[in-house]
Amino acid sequence: MNEFAKTSRNQVRRMPARGAYDRETIYPILDEALICHVAFAVEGQPYVIPTIHARAGDVLYLHGAPASRLLKHIMQGHPLCITCTLLDGLVIARSVFHHSVNYRSAIVFGTGRQVTELQEKEQALALLTEHIARGRWDEARQPNSRELAATEVVAVQIESASAKMRSGGPQDDDEDYDLPIWAGVLPLALLPLIPQQDERQSFGVDLPASIQNYSRGR
């Protein structure tokens, strides 16, 4: 079964036609998004923090410094909600009311655990590095034991999830189509600009493959 069960937690209530519950829809959104927003609650007070993630099957890996409050909270097994949002465009309608945004978002519910086993930790760091730039793990100097000890990794088991998306042009009211007002979509994309080489770059090193044709997803 490749669909998450629809429950009160993950159900898309507003515009249910825009919702999806299958991994084939949800996971490519998680993988394309460079960052996620992790929400947790402490005594009723919610917090939401942006961070890098990487996915392996039904697990999301997060990492940071061992002193990170977010990671400590996650390691304690508290309920989490993690959301990734991709902005695809502005929907420019004739009426203000029908303006919208084209987007793909994925919302994940689960709980975390500390990754203590060295092999899993290294694999997770490789996935996190590859999530930032495909191929970079093999290009860069890999972590030594001191760096591994200075990095905390947590694994969040995805227990429930859903996606919500909008695509396509504006849907105006019938009587508005003759108005002399421009309507359409302004596509948006998170794009790489020209790479800036470090001032202290050693001589004769070419731009690596991971950066040369950088693109995310799709």
Added chain:
Amino acid sequence: MNEFAKTSRNQVRRMPARGAYDRETIYPILDEALICHVAFAVEGQPYVIPTIHARAGDVLYLHGAPASRLLKHIMQGHPLCITCTLLDGLVIARSVFHHSVNYRSAIVFGTGRQVTELQEKEQALALLTEHIARGRWDEARQPNSRELAATEVVAVQIESASAKMRSGGPQDDDEDYDLPIWAGVLPLALLPLIPQQDERQSFGVDLPASIQNYSRGR
């Protein structure tokens, strides 16, 4: 006093040098970000939802359908956390360990209320429209009374906030600078692509100013 007090809620603990508490730093991040992520908690379960926002002074306006679970929860005055994140680039270091992301994020704490007064509601919808595309409120057909009734607007008073940012190139370990590994920054930006005119566009309407030279912030 243009700084928010540093409290346990908004304090930047990891890398405190990257933190800021003044409105002059925090508010431009909120204004440049097309969307925010709103976190709330129901009986200990956190949720985080992406949505459009607009700022007026120390208030963030959000809107949606009257049936929205998020807006209903906000109207009840529960504590909220709202985060905006701008991705500025990938920091590509010689070592995996020093890879990072350049970003500007703002985190806001506050509570919301329903906007019931018609003038404030219209003003908020104008701000939300202008947040999407500057100048669009006057270009488009403005909301009629039926549409105003079909739109819920909430105001979130910003009680506390902070920003966290990283910029600049990689900081590698001294002994790694001679390695034959490329290092630098790959700048990223959310950019508009070519506008796509609606198929049902009425004849002889030019691309409006709001879309022609679209850019966010800076």
